[in-house]
Amino acid sequence: MQRFNDPAPMRELLREWRRERQRIAFVPTMGNLHEGHISLVEKARGLADRVVASVFVNPTQFGPSEDYAAYPRTLERDAGFLSAAGCDVLFTPTIESMYPYGETAAWVDVPSLSGILCGAFRPGHFRGVATVVTRLFNHVAPDVAVFGEKDYQQLLLIRRMTRDLGFPIEIVGAPTARDADGLAMSSRNQYLSAEQRAIAGTIHRVLRAVADVVVAGGDATPSIETGLATLRTAGFRPDYLEVRSAESLQPPDAGERELVVLTAAWLGRARLIDNLRFTKP
Ligand code: PAF
Numbered sequence: 227m228q229r230f231n232d233p234a235p236m237r238e239l240l241r242e243w244r245r246e247r248q249r250i251a252f253v254p255t256m257g258n259l260h261e262g263h264i265s266l267v268e269k270a271r272g273l274a275d276r277v278v279a280s281v282f283v284n285p286t287q288f289g290p291s292e293d294y295a296a297y298p299r300t301l302e303r304d305a306g307f308l309s310a311a312g313c314d315v316l317f318t319p320t321i322e323s324m325y326p327y328g329e330t331a332a333w334v335d336v337p338s339l340s341g342i343l344c345g346a347f348r349p350g351h352f353r354g355v356a357t358v359v360t361r362l363f364n365h366v367a368p369d370v371a372v373f374g375e376k377d378y379q380q381l382l383l384i385r386r387m388t389r390d391l392g393f394p395i396e397i398v399g400a401p402t403a404r405d406a407d408g409l410a411m412s413s414r415n416q417y418l419s420a421e422q423r424a425i426a427g428t429i430h431r432v433l434r435a436v437a438d439v440v441v442a443g444g445d446a447t448p449s450i451e452t453g454l455a456t457l458r459t460a461g462f463r464p465d466y467l468e469v470r471s472a473e474s475l476q477p478p479d480a481g482e483r484e485l486v487v488l489t490a491a492w493l494g495r496a497r498l499i500d501n502l503r504f505t506k507p
Contacts, residue, residue, distance in 0.1 A: 227305070227308060227309040227313050227314060227315065227316055228314065228315050228316070229305065229315075229316045229317075229318065230315065230316070230317050230318070231318050231319060231320055231323070232319075232323065233317070233319060233323055233365045236278075236315060236317055236365070236366075237365060237367075239315070240278070240315075240366065240367065243275070243276055244367075248274075248275040248276050249273075249274040249275050249276070249369045249370070250274055250275070250276045250277075250278060250366070250367075250368045250369050250370075251270035251271070251273050251274035251276070251277050251278070251368055251369065251370045251371070251372060252270070252277075252278050252279075252280070252362070252363075252366045252368035252370070252371040252372070252395075253266045253267050253270050253277065253278070253279040253280075253313075253371070253372050254279070254280045254282075254358075254359060254362050254371070254373075255279060255280060255281055255282075255304075256281065256282065256283050256284060256297065256413075257281040257282075257283060257298075257299060257300060257301060257304045258297070258298040258299070258300050258304070258413040259281075259300070259303075259304045259307050259308070260403075260411050260412075260413065261403050261411055262374060262376065262402070262403035262410070262411035262412070263307075263374075264307055264308075264311045265400060265401075265403045266372045266373070266374055266400045267279060267308060267311040267312065267313055267372075268311060268312075269372050269398065269400040270370070270372045271311075271312050273370050273372070273398060274368075274369060274370055276314045276315070277312065277313045277314050277315075278313070278314065278315040278316075278317060278366050278368065279308050279313045279315070279316055279317070280316075280317040280318070280319070280362055280366070281301060281304055281316065281317075281318050282317075282318065282319050282324060282358070282362070283297050283299065284324075284354060284355070284358040285321065285329060285354075286325075286329050286350075286353070286354030286357055286358060287350075287351050287352075287354030287355045287358065288351075288354070289348055289349065289350060289351060292348075298413065298416070301318065317362075317365070317366065319365070324358065324361055324362075325361075332357075333353050333356075333357050334353070334356040334357045334360045334387060334391070335352075335353045335356060335357075336352065336356055336383045336386050336387050336390070338386070338474075339352065339379065339382060339383040339386060339475060340352035340353055340356070340383065342379075342475060342476075343379050343466060343468065343470070343475065343488060343490070344379050344465075344490055344499065345379070346466075347465045347466075347490065352379070352380070352383055355380055355383065355384075356383060356384070356387050359384055359387070360387070360391070363388075363393055363395060367395075368395055369394075369395065369396065370395065370396040370397075370398055371384075371388075371395055371396070371397055371398070372398045372399075372400050373397065373398075373399060373400070374399070374400055374402060375399045375400060375401055375402050375501070375503075376402040376410045376411075376412065376499065376500065376501070377499070378486060378488060378501040378503075379475060379488070381397070381399050382473075382475060384397055385397045402500070404430070405427070407426075407427030407430070408427045408429075408430030408431065408434075409423075409426045409427045409429065409430060409498075410429075410430070410498075410499075410500045412498065412499075414496045414497065414498060415496065415498075417494065417495050417496040418493060418494060418496050419494065422461070422493050422494050422496070425460045425461055425493070426493060426498065428456065428457065428460045428462070429457070429462070429489060429491060429498055429500050430500060430502075431456075432453040432456050432457055432467070432489070433453075433487050433489060433500060433501065433502040434502060435449065435452070435453060435456075436449045436450060436453050436467070436469065436487045437485075437487050437502050437504040440469060440485065440487075440504070440506060441504055441505075441506060441507065443507075446469040450467050450468070450469065453467050453489075454467050457489075457491050461493065462491040462492060462493050462498075463491065463492040463493075464489060464490070464491040464492075465489075465490040465491060465492070465497070466488070466489065466490055467487070467488075467489040467491075468487070468488055468489075469485055469486070469487045470485065470486055470487075470488060471484070471485065471486075472484040472485055472486040472503050482506075483505055483506045483507075484503070484505055485503070485504055485505070485506060486501050486502065486503045486504070487501060487502050487504070488500075488501040489501070
């Protein structure tokens, strides 16, 4: 695996691969990798001849009350995982190379998706994500990029941004990797105490229960109330629990069948997010 901090020589290598008609897949990350990330790399391997991963802790997607400085940085461990997973290039840009004109020089935003659900609780977060992913896409110019379905709102936002800005990049969602009790794998799980970890699987059970009610023809509203109560009783502080259109993330129309139930809930100092897609018969 070749490693680059500087985009220029990496771009040169990728140009060479493109000239040889090799297909390039890209997996952007903020590091602190776990099995979920590795499953993204494995998915990418099956879609292209070469896989590029990036590790960049992006300051512009952290809010003022979110601890950018304390975000775990485990680069050598991450590099070992990526290399073992068959990644060809690891791109670890510096802040200066990603934001050479300052962090607020120009922004990319997808207003229809950036202010709802998680965006309502993390103002500016998705604008930071869209901006950094645009910059990464410009450096890597992949044929395909893989994002986890765990961050469903992020996946839809990147898809829409890619379409609207005309990037010739296919955006592929990869299924959420889960522990045995259903807890979605996440870097944030490491903030859970043993006691909190023991109840964290509740979040997946609540999503399943809401989806089951709607699939059985029931009304989502009471099942959401029950789900919120279950989360609170277990010790969570939920930000939201909602059923939305899987395509637009807006409240679904009566006839809409492709749905997703999404939640974000605090457990101690960890803000856990998860979702479940389902089809109404
Ligand atoms: O999902 C993430 O890890 C980040 O939001 C991303 C897409 C790498 C942008 O910084």
